[in-house]
Amino acid sequence: MSDPMNEMHPPTRLMLTPGPSCLSPRVYGALAAPLVGHVDPWFTEFMGGVQELLRRVFQTGNHMTFPLSASGSGGIEAAVVNVLEPGDEAIVCVNGVFSGRMAEIAERTGAKIQRVAAPLGRAVDPEDVRRAGKGRKIKFVGLAHGETSTGVVTNIDPFRKVCDELGAVLIVDAVATLAGVPLAVDRQRIDICFSGAQKAISAPPGMAPITVSTRVEELLRNRKTKVQSWYFDLTTTMNYWGKGRTYHHTPPIPLIYAMHEALRIVLEEGLEGSWERHRQNQKALIAGLEAMGIGLFVRDPADRLPTVTAINIPDGVDGAKVSSRLLHEFSIEISGGLGELKGKIWRVGLMGYSSQRGNVLLFLGALERILLDQCMKLTAGVGIAAAASTFVGAAPVATGQGR
Amino acid sequence: MSDPMNEMHPPTRLMLTPGPSCLSPRVYGALAAPLVGHVDPWFTEFMGGVQELLRRVFQTGNHMTFPLSASGSGGIEAAVVNVLEPGDEAIVCVNGVFSGRMAEIAERTGAKIQRVAAPLGRAVDPEDVRRAGKGRKIKFVGLAHGETSTGVVTNIDPFRKVCDELGAVLIVDAVATLAGVPLAVDRQRIDICFSGAQKAISAPPGMAPITVSTRVEELLRNRKTKVQSWYFDLTTTMNYWGKGRTYHHTPPIPLIYAMHEALRIVLEEGLEGSWERHRQNQKALIAGLEAMGIGLFVRDPADRLPTVTAINIPDGVDGAKVSSRLLHEFSIEISGGLGELKGKIWRVGLMGYSSQRGNVLLFLGALERILLDQCMKLTAGVGIAAAASTFVGAAPVATGQGR
Numbered sequence: 001m002s003d004p005m006n007e008m009h010p011p012t013r014l015m016l017t018p019g020p021s022c023l024s025p026r027v028y029g030a031l032a033a034p035l036v037g038h039v040d041p042w043f044t045e046f047m048g049g050v051q052e053l054l055r056r057v058f059q060t061g062n063h064m065t066f067p068l069s070a071s072g073s074g075g076i077e078a079a080v081v082n083v084l085e086p087g088d089e090a091i092v093c094v095n096g097v098f099s100g101r102m103a104e105i106a107e108r109t110g111a112k113i114q115r116v117a118a119p120l121g122r123a124v125d126p127e128d129v130r131r132a133g134k135g136r137k138i139k140f141v142g143l144a145h146g147e148t149s150t151g152v153v154t155n156i157d158p159f160r161k162v163c164d165e166l167g168a169v170l171i172v173d174a175v176a177t178l179a180g181v182p183l184a185v186d187r188q189r190i191d192i193c194f195s196g197a198q199k200a201i202s203a204p205p206g207m208a209p210i211t212v213s214t215r216v217e218e219l220l221r222n223r224k225t226k227v228q229s230w231y232f233d234l235t236t237t238m239n240y241w242g243k244g245r246t247y248h249h250t251p252p253i254p255l256i257y258a259m260h261e262a263l264r265i266v267l268e269e270g271l272e273g274s275w276e277r278h279r280q281n282q283k284a285l286i287a288g289l290e291a292m293g294i295g296l297f298v299r300d301p302a303d304r305l306p307t308v309t310a311i312n313i314p315d316g317v318d319g320a321k322v323s324s325r326l327l328h329e330f331s332i333e334i335s336g337g338l339g340e341l342k343g344k345i346w347r348v349g350l351m352g353y354s355s356q357r358g359n360v361l362l363f364l365g366a367l368e369r370i371l372l373d374q375c376m377k378l379t380a381g382v383g384i385a386a387a388a389s390t391f392v393g394a395a396p397v398a399t400g401q402g403r
Numbered sequence: 404m405s406d407p408m409n410e411m412h413p414p415t416r417l418m419l420t421p422g423p424s425c426l427s428p429r430v431y432g433a434l435a436a437p438l439v440g441h442v443d444p445w446f447t448e449f450m451g452g453v454q455e456l457l458r459r460v461f462q463t464g465n466h467m468t469f470p471l472s473a474s475g476s477g478g479i480e481a482a483v484v485n486v487l488e489p490g491d492e493a494i495v496c497v498n499g500v501f502s503g504r505m506a507e508i509a510e511r512t513g514a515k516i517q518r519v520a521a522p523l524g525r526a527v528d529p530e531d532v533r534r535a536g537k538g539r540k541i542k543f544v545g546l547a548h549g550e551t552s553t554g555v556v557t558n559i560d561p562f563r564k565v566c567d568e569l570g571a572v573l574i575v576d577a578v579a580t581l582a583g584v585p586l587a588v589d590r591q592r593i594d595i596c597f598s599g600a601q602k603a604i605s606a607p608p609g610m611a612p613i614t615v616s617t618r619v620e621e622l623l624r625n626r627k628t629k630v631q632s633w634y635f636d637l638t639t640t641m642n643y644w645g646k647g648r649t650y651h652h653t654p655p656i657p658l659i660y661a662m663h664e665a666l667r668i669v670l671e672e673g674l675e676g677s678w679e680r681h682r683q684n685q686k687a688l689i690a691g692l693e694a695m696g697i698g699l700f701v702r703d704p705a706d707r708l709p710t711v712t713a714i715n716i717p718d719g720v721d722g723a724k725v726s727s728r729l730l731h732e733f734s735i736e737i738s739g740g741l742g743e744l745k746g747k748i749w750r751v752g753l754m755g756y757s758s759q760r761g762n763v764l765l766f767l768g769a770l771e772r773i774l775l776d777q778c779m780k781l782t783a784g785v786g787i788a789a790a791a792s793t794f795v796g797a798a799p800v801a802t803g804q805g806r
Binding site (some may be wrong): 045052069104267285 | 441
């Protein structure tokens with residue numbers, strides 16, 4: 001290890017991972033804006049603006065909407081521990097590491113959790129949830145809108161219907177989808193929805209925006225027992241994020257500045273514009289990969305998460321070596337598979353500020369060069385050509401560019 | 404509310420609160436350094452350096468030393484929920500809001516918590532803890548080294564002795580003391596010690612450095628039940644902060660950059676230099692206040708926390724109005740009393756980068772002007788003169804100045 005007292009010089013990376021995404025220069029600027037106190041009247045008014053922008057991105061009018069002072073996994077914990085009380089039963093749809101994490105976190109409350117599973121690379125069948133919940137009192141049904149570990153998107157609406165039948169609260173993990181994939185909390189009647197700062201919003205990691213429906217906010221207020229976590233107690237945290245602005249804990253103020261700027265950028269482009277950009281850039285990426293003879297892990301195009309693409313590592317290719325060369329020779333970071341998918345897939349994120357046409361071409365060019373070195377049979381240039389051929393007209397406004 | 408889409412323009416404040424403190428320009432620079440991924444090999448090596456600097460500041464060799472991705476209150480939660488298992492009993496020394504918070508968080512685990520109290524403005528008597536624990540199996544004794552709500556410091560060593568007698572783990576909240584008040588984790592044999600980033604370390608809020616003794620790390624590894632919080636589970640978080648650097652959750656990377664820079668600044672000055680600077684600047688503040696006829700809330704000088712000074716609001720003075728004028732006319736933020744001390748005291752923090760000679764004079768000058776307007780009887784200039792008369796020789800190196 002070098003001397004830890006040395007000045008820090010982080011490298012400049014192109015992050016094409018499932019988070020963190022690259023930041024707009026505007027967001028870097030916001031991070032370094034003058035720090036103020038957490039009950040400074042300027043700040044307590046500013047908080048209201050951040051909450052309002054979050055409501056627009058979640059497409060909700062929910063009063064209880066704010067960024068939790070934690071990572072996306074903290075969002076999972078806040079969602080489940082606030083809803084569950086001793087003796088409760090709940091269902092979690094598990095089709096990968098992050099939906100599995102929701103089940104594990106819920107199990108730590110002592111509640112009885114049923115996992116309804118799907119094979120990796122698929123979404124859970126709502127029919128299976130209907131069957132599992134039949135005749136039982138189910139407190140909540142939880143699912144990951146985008147399962148980042150496999151690159152699968154879940155259609156939320158059928159689960160809302162099942163929740164209505166079961167009288168259950170619907171909890172949706174939108175960590176990998178908010179601002180990148182169509183999602184409308186009020187219209188889709190999602191009771192609790194949370195996300196992560198560092199994905200399609202392209203703020204730095206460290207905050208988890210969350211929103212809770214009025215009905216469930218009421219339910220939380222009428223709990224018989226205290227929430228087991230003080231830090232993640234949504235009702236008392238709202239003493240600070242609600243009207244009173246009464247101190248609860250000190251939030252990470254520079255990250256709130258950065259989130260404000262990142263949300264402004266998202267909303268300047270518009271949600272529909274952002275969704276379309278994510279869709280188009282993934283389409284270009286897939287066209288390039290397919291032209292290079294590289295297959296996708298998620299077979300059914302309807303199941304594919306637009307923000308994170310899971311790619312089968314071609315036979316005979318050393319996946320870890322490719323990732324390592326991408327990093328060291330091109331300063332591009334991608335991710336590998338987690339758990340049983342380790343060594344089997346790459347995961348490429350095109351999210352937020354990272355979702356730009358040029359990044360698709362750069363990635364395909366670097367990948368081609370490395371695969372040719374690994375003696376994979378492919379015609380030089382076909383990937384980039386196929387990707388570029390999908391581009392129509394002017395670039396969709398890349399997040400924050402040209403402003 | 405102004406349009407939330409407007410560009411943000413935070414005011415420049417002098418924060419003389421019990422946190423957050425002002426940041427060195429070097430720390431602002433670190434915040435805006437290029438973001439990298441949380442498993443980027445550059446970053447995973449860099450993490451080791453941050454941990455090493457934290458060990459130096461805590462004065463410990465503890466392997467399990469890292470910044471939690473949460474505020475100082477998250478540090479409290481991590482400390483107590485990792486130690487407690489169902490059926491356990493513990494003692495919390497309560498002499499203010501933050502030590503009371505430790506008791507409340509511990510109670511949420513379902514464990515039996517005895518609160519051993521002291522009057523506000525005093526430290527808990529270790530003899531009372533000895534009596535309370537006698538003949539019982541006490542899992543931990545917890546205390547706040549610096550009780551920020553009242554400005555009281557607790558002498559830790561007698562509690563270590565009591566813990567030895569009781570076979571209890573000693574948990575110390577050093578949120579308001581680390582780097583500002585003498586503290587040596589290994590020599591004082593503190594089992595779990597945590598702090599906050601935004602106090603005497605003068606990093607931005609959002610992280611809570613924590614360190615756990617080898618003995619207690621072993622105890623955590625041998626728990627019979629899972630820790631009720633997934634997010635705050637220290638043992639599994641160490642999969643990431645330990646040798647493997649295996650993903651647990653995505654930490655707030657810019658805050659880790661900023662903490663590295665802030666720790667470098669602390670260690671360039673040296674811990675003893677920093678402690679002495681905090682002591683001297685508080686001494687100047689107190690001399691000024693006393694010359695102005697303003698009394699301190701903590702009667703016994705030995706009980707006074709060097710980083711946060713609790714000041715009695717003089718009779719006939721509208722305390723809230725004074726704070727408000729300090730903010731709006733001088734851009735100086737101070738804090739008021741919490742809970743039953745609301746309206747009775749001001750709390751002035753001189754911590755980290757905010758603890759500078761010039762800030763003491765500026766505060767006293769602004770306070771004098773406002774008190775004269777409120778018709779308090781005092782001779783103009785006496786406060787500043789008394790404070791300035793305590794300064795001897797060259798300024799103690801103000802954190803990060805001149806570098």
